[in-house]
Amino acid sequence: MPPNHVLIMGAGIGGPALALSLARQGIRATVFEIRPSPQQSGGSITLAANALSALSVCGGQEIYPKVKALGYVYERMGMNDDSGYFYGTLQVGDEKKDGFAAVRIMRTELHKLLLEECKARGVETLFGKKAKEIKQDSKGVNVEFEDGTQVNGDILIGADGIHSQARKHVLLDKAPIPEFSKTIVVNGFVPRSTVITPRPDYEFPATIISPSGFLGAFLVGPKGDKVAWGVNTTVTADKGREGWEEFKRSGEAARLAREDYANIKTEPIRSLLDNMDEKHVQLWVPFRLPILPAWSRGRVGLIGDAAHAMPPNGQGTAMAFEDAAFLGRLLGDEENWAKGPEAIFKHFEKIRAVRLDGVRKMSAKMGENLKKRSDPEGWGWWLKKWAIWAYISVWNRGTIKTNGFMGFDVAKLDAKVSAA
Ligand SMILES: Cc1cc2nc3c(=O)[nH]c(=O)nc-3n(C[C@H](O)[C@H](O)[C@H](O)COP(=O)(O)OP(=O)(O)OC[C@H]3O[C@@H](n4cnc5c(N)ncnc54)[C@H](O)[C@@H]3O)c2cc1C
Known part of the structure; x- marks a missing residue:
């Protein structure tokens, strides 16, 4: 039994x-x-x-x-950089x-x-x-x-x-x-109709590789009429349950995410972050064990x-x-x-x-x-993009299979x- x-x-x-x-x-x-x-x-x-x-x-x-x-x-997620260049899919x-x-x-x-x-x-x-x-x-x-x-x-x-x-x-x-992992995950939502894309055939869900880190943009709802974005960002100290609630409610979490990406002037990052409702972001505060x-x-x-x-x-x-x-x-x-x-x-x-x-x-x-920063004018950023291109487009022939x-x-x- x-x-x-x-x-x-x-x-x-x-x-x-x-x-x-x-x-x-x-x-x-x-x-x-x-x-x-x-x-x-x-x-x-x-x-x-x-x-x-x-x-x-x-x-x-x-x-x-x-x-x-x-x-x-969905089955695939596009991998693009902040200029809109498409490397392949995951x-x-x-x-x-x-x-x-x-x-x-x-x-x-x-x-x-x-x-x-x-x-x-x-x-x-x-x-x-x-x-x-x-x-x-x-x-x-x-x-x-x-x-x-x-x-x-x-x-x-x-x-x-x-x-x-x-x-x-x-x-x-x-x-x-x-x-406390010193990383927090901030998620925001915007209507799909308000998101501007760099080219007509740009598809979501997408990972956007930028000098400020990787931003994930996912379609939500059965019709995909909302885009959820998520960024990992660094915070040095744990604020405690109430402190994090206030951090979220006050719009501070949203502002931190926006600040991290302030130097990125291209789409869709700008419309995703600029059109969000600051008070309605979601927060995940991961801990390490x-x-x-x-x-x-x-x-x-x-x-x-x-x-x-x-x-x-x-x-x-x-x-x-x-x-x-x-x-x-x-x-x-x-x-x-x-x-x-x-x-x-x-x-x-x-x-x-x-x-x-x-x-x-x-x-x-x-x-x-996801959260690694690069100097947008530096060699490191160009080298990173080249390595990503070589890994996705050449080594994996355009599709990373995560079998x-x-x-x-x-x-x-x-x-x-x-x-x-
Ligand atoms: C707000 C939030 C957002 C998240 N976002 C993501 C994400 O985007 N991607 C991702 O991969 N993961 C995310 N996670 C983590 C993911 O949800 C967890 O890894 C997953 O839920 C683990 O499942 P679990 O059942 O082990 O624990 P949980 O789903 O955390 O469930 C544990 C449950 O136990 C309850 N509990 C705690 N102590 C006691 C007790 N003493 N007696 C009885 N019940 C108790 C809790 O209230 C909770 O309901 C998120 C977690 C949270 C909290």
Whole structure:
């Protein structure tokens, strides 16, 4: 028999995805979330083919069309510089070949869909639940909440994000404190009709390489009638939750992004940044987490940002889905469960660590490039453009294929726990 009841801490991205996977296999899952209601912030995110195939493992093939209906569907992203010169494309999905394109979707819409799917499958999701104490013994896990209620389960999965409470239970005094990454991601939106392009055949989504860094411009909404832009910028000190809210609300975040690109006078950068509504930008404040000594202790395991926060470059959501899909398959297998939760958690960590190491390195490299500044008059900038041209246009013949990175299929991983 697989587990009877799985407790999941955190109703963000990975928690509901895992609950969905378990519910579809007939395993009871209860998700408890510290916030009083679902999160209402976060800009638009790209779900590349790897994220969508993992989500489909959790939610079934029927979830992919639902995600597509909410977002903008595409397979390639143009790579241009600030003069409008087109270098080639980055392939982020291939529906014909792999079954999945990529979808740009509002994080809040994705979240809402996940919670609706969970509800339809009978998953109980409890909001406003702050754990006071987590206890475990050889038979199960007990969580006592600050409101005086309790819940018992066979295992507990900490899907409670970067500032995870479950991680403290797993690692005790070895639990690291996440460190502010000194990078923030600012996202703004403008109507597509207000964006000026340097040439008639200029296409979105596009990455724009400029002396101020890389600016991403994505189409949002099923019709692509809005353009979402995103820039990574440097801020030296953490302002704290309230401080960042104020930074966003006051328009300071928008002004910082605009200031970074003040020297770029060309389109579409100018119309993207000049036409934004300063008070309605979205902010993501990523933190760094060192590689953990372990992702589990006894009957408590970690997934997603709680186990391995990614550098700020668009793979955090995908990694949470991949984790949920793989752990869901491992837990649903009777033979695995007979070996015990510790063996399952160890197998999960062993296999996932290899993939995460590769994605972490690739994301860190890309993240650095996103915000690297160059002197527009200097040799460095010309050299950089030449290197990009050589890499995309010559080495990759106009299309960078990210097969191993965004074409990864979690369904192909070995979901049998090997004998210890
Ligand atoms: C505002 C925002 C914007 C983002 N934008 C991007 C982006 O553009 N691209 C990208 O790749 N990634 C982005 N990310 C990161 C990405 O969303 C995460 O990597 C991904 O959500 C990880 O999923 P997760 O389930 O591990 O954690 P999360 O989705 O963060 O979910 C964790 C959940 O646990 C809850 N929680 C925390 N503590 C407790 C507790 N003690 N008890 C119960 N519940 C608890 C939290 O409230 C939250 O709902 C963004 C994150 C945020 C917050």
